[in-house]
Amino acid sequence: xxxxxxxxxxxxxxxxxxxxxxxxxxxxxxxxxxxxxxxxxxxxxxxxxxxxxxxxxxxxxxxxxxxxxxxxxxxxxxxxxxxxxxxxxxxxxxxxxxxxxxxxxxxxxxxxxxxxxxxxxxxxxxxxxxxxxxxxxxxxxxxxxxxxxxxxxxxxxxxxxxxxxxxxxxxxxxxxxxxxxxxxxxxxxxxxxxxxxxxxxxxxxxxxxxxxxxxxxxxxxxxxxxxxxxxxxxxxxxxxxxxxxxxxxxxxxxxxxxxxxxxxxxxxxxxxxxxxxxxxxxxxxxxxxxxxxxxxxxxxxxxxxxxxxxxxxxxxxxxxxxxxxxxxxxxxxxxxxxxxxxxxxxxxxxxxxxxxxxxxxxxxxxxxxxxxxxxxxxxxxxxxxxxxxxxxxxxxxxxxxxxxxxxx
Numbered sequence: 001x002x003x004x005x006x007x008x009x010x011x012x013x014x015x016x017x018x019x020x021x022x023x024x025x026x027x028x029x030x031x032x033x034x035x036x037x038x039x040x041x042x043x044x045x046x047x048x049x050x051x052x053x054x055x056x057x058x059x060x061x062x063x064x065x066x067x068x069x070x071x072x073x074x075x076x077x078x079x080x081x082x083x084x085x086x087x088x089x090x091x092x093x094x095x096x097x098x099x100x101x102x103x104x105x106x107x108x109x110x111x112x113x114x115x116x117x118x119x120x121x122x123x124x125x126x127x128x129x130x131x132x133x134x135x136x137x138x139x140x141x142x143x144x145x146x147x148x149x150x151x152x153x154x155x156x157x158x159x160x161x162x163x164x165x166x167x168x169x170x171x172x173x174x175x176x177x178x179x180x181x182x183x184x185x186x187x188x189x190x191x192x193x194x195x196x197x198x199x200x201x202x203x204x205x206x207x208x209x210x211x212x213x214x215x216x217x218x219x220x221x222x223x224x225x226x227x228x229x230x231x232x233x234x235x236x237x238x239x240x241x242x243x244x245x246x247x248x249x250x251x252x253x254x255x256x257x258x259x260x261x262x263x264x265x266x267x268x269x270x271x272x273x274x275x276x277x278x279x280x281x282x283x284x285x286x287x288x289x290x291x292x293x294x295x296x297x298x299x300x301x302x303x304x305x306x307x308x309x310x311x312x313x314x315x316x317x318x319x320x321x322x323x324x325x326x327x328x329x330x331x332x333x334x335x336x337x338x339x340x341x342x343x344x345x346x347x348x349x350x351x352x353x354x355x356x357x358x359x360x361x362x363x364x365x366x367x368x369x370x371x372x373x374x375x376x377x378x379x380x381x382x383x384x385x386x387x388x389x390x391x392x393x394x395x396x397x398x399x400x401x402x403x404x405x406x407x408x
Contacts, residue, residue, distance in 0.1 A: 056129035057083025059137035067141040072117060072228035072236070078109040080127040085109055086134065093120040114185065114228040117236050118145040143228070146236035150174040152186075154243065155293070155395070156222060161248040164213040165291045166376030167395040168222050175203045177232035182206075185226045185237065191219045197406045201392040211402045213378070214247040216267075221245075251377050253369075255330075255351045257285060257384040260342050262330075262351065262369070272372075274353055274365035275342025277333065278384065283308070283348040286389035289380045289398040290323035292330070292373055297359060299331065308348060318359030319370035323351070323379055324394040330379055332359055332366030341365075351379065 062077040063070050078088050084106025090098035100111040115121065120142045128134040152170040168188050176182050179200055188196040188208040192215065198208045214220070221244040226237030253264045257278045264272040279285035299320030303311035306327040318332035332355025340346055341354045355366035362371065378398065391400040
């Protein structure tokens with residue numbers, strides 16, 4: 001009996017020692033005194049909590065998230081008061097991207113275009129610190145809806161072909177007070193490249209042309225980026241589109257008031273010559289380079305519309321091509337005898353060519369000239385006793401020097 005008690009006592013002591021060892025191990029793994037005695041420092045660090053350094057970069061976006069009625073210029077600002085901007089993306093709700101650039105020092109981003117009116121924009125901006133750690137900020141806002149808008153009516157059609165003298169003319173339905181901002185929103189580019197400049201005629205019209213006539217085959221594009229441009233106080237543009245057209249063969253013509261002829265040149269070489277009748281001594285024809293701006297197979301001409309009383313009223317003038325806003329045309333004339341052309345100036349200021357009533361004969365000088373002319377071809381009148389036509393009378397800016405043209 002004593003042996004069993006001894007055995008049980010030894011078993012109890014062994015079990016107690018085992019449990020004590022287990023308790024000591026658990027206590028050693030989880031205990032923390034909060035003191036460093038200089039022994040086993042690496043183990044202490046390995047067993048502790050690691051702290052990630054804070055990102056030393058920040059992004060500011062204006063306007064604030066959710067803002068409405070935001071101005072289209074000057075209101076959108078993205079900056080990095082700490083660190084440097086690395087990426088800025090601004091898109092519309094429809095997915096269009098706003099172009100812009102980050103400054104050389106990485107401190108700010110500036111849009112390179114005017115924002116559109118009544119549009120929701122989403123902004124995402126990233127900045128990084130010197131260690132490469134980055135932060136991202138996002139924001140959304142909506143631009144203002146204008147109370148009044150200004151539209152420009154332009155004289156070119158997409159895909160059309162025009163003559164070498166074609167000028168791009170835009171006429172606005174309201175006066176433009178900020179012509180510089182409006183001008184900035186309109187550009188005309190060409191391929192092959194050529195410098196194209198705009199010129200304001202008054203406060204509702206701007207025309208564009210190169211220094212010299214276009215080269216045949218040139219592709220020309222009118223870029224309208226007027227949506228969001230404040231043209232006048234409280235009045236905004238809304239047009240945003242491109243219009244591309246082509247320059248055709250080179251044809252220019254010279255109507256000689258003294259010689260009473262019309263000479264047609266192709267690529268600078270005489271191509272055709274017709275007898276003509278220009279303005280009579282009481283109604284002389286303007287001198288100068290005039291661009292064909294309209295073509296109509298039949299024109300209703302009434303002298304009362306040009307301040308000449310009841311001098312004429314002809315409802316079926318054939319093969320009419322407008323050369324000025326004031327009423328100068330190159331057109332067919334069936335009411336004068338054939339003998340007049342080349343010998344006598346009898347018109348009220350137009351360039352007249354022989355034709356038949358109804359314009360049905362394709363072999364008459366007027367029919368040939370009409371059928372072989374493009375809008376944008378130049379008809380130059382020389383040797384007339386009249387003055388040179390005003391450059392704003394039609395699309396006739398070729399009568400203005402390049403120096404004067406680019407001055408405004």
